[in-house]
Amino acid sequence: MTAALLDSVADAGARLAIAARSVGGTINFDPRAALRRDTAAPLAVPGRQSANGQCRMIETQGGWLAVNLPREDDRLSVPAWTGSDVWGNPWQTITDAARYRSAADLLGQAGLLHLPVAHVGETALRQPMRLRSVARSRRQGPTAVDLSALWAGPFCAGLLADAGIDVTRIESTTRPDPTVRTSPKLDRRINGNKRRVAMAINDPALFALIADTDILITSGRPHALERIGLSPARLLAANPNLIWVAVTAHGWHGQDGIRVGFGDDCAAAGGLVAWSEGCPHFIGDALADPLTGLLAAIYALEALGKENAGLIDASLAQSAAHFAQRIAAA
Secondary structure, three states: OOHHHHHHHHHHHHHHHHHHHHOOOOOOOHHHHHOOOOOOOOOOOOOOEOOOOOOEEEEOOOOOOOOEEEOOOHOHHHHHOOOOOOOHHHHHHHHHHHOOHHHHHHHHHHHHHOOOOEEOOOOOOOOOOOOEOOOOOOOOOEEEEEEEOOHHHHHHHHHHHHHHOOEEEEEOOOOOOHHHHHHHHHHHHOOOOOEEEOOOOOOOOHHHHHHOOEEEEEOOHHHHHHOOOOOOHHHHHHHHOOEEEEEEEOOOOOOHHHHOOOOHHHHHOOOOOOOEEEEEEEOOOOOOOHHHHHHHHHHHHHHHHEEEEEEEEEEHHHHHHHHHHHHOOO
């Protein structure tokens, strides 16, 4: 972990505290704790391989790729991705193929197979989406519904809960969040201050809950959410005051919304890496996750304080690029 990154996270924490006060809340923020996953599995020192060992930097003809293979389906897709008929060590297969193929070619094919692969430094910062002004009139304090999973979205919602917002966490009965099992300490830290409700994500009661809340946090891709009836057109029509924090890997719109990504590969996409002897190295553990959760919570609280509503595009890669730019400018 670099001192420059911790300084930037501390600055964001100060902004978070100001945003919390604007809605009548207070929050104590620890930059080091925010970046710690508290995983049950042992972590290694990150380098060309991520701390959890699932993501690696791969040199290609024309650039470096961050290749993440966290799921069994990802590993099984390697022969189809690389065009190899060898079923052995997937990393050796990828390394061999990368010697003769371009980063753009491999990245394009990875997208077709929904593999979490990113070109190091590919993400350029975009201007934030414009929200619209609304007039909220509630007889009670602000509320939020947390539909997200893993780290970034739940961390955002956890910070909102820490700031005094009444957060209801929906525990999916069909696709439970694995964090409870894989990282119980993290689960307690980011979800412990929320009300937990077990519910199927297609339950009509969920739509009624969203229609009466101030903030919604999701972490699904747009097309997956639309399949269960959660689209901006429908939700913002039913609840014009809604602040929807949409956490994705690379963005909500267009082809970006189709891409798959996780904390390590998206950190690399945003350029949040260290360079040594011409090679990119991971820093920290899945950094794009907590950094996105932090920025998303700031944006949500600021929108609430300014009486704004609409969809907040909280991309892991964009968040990594935001902090990489701040570090470079320091």
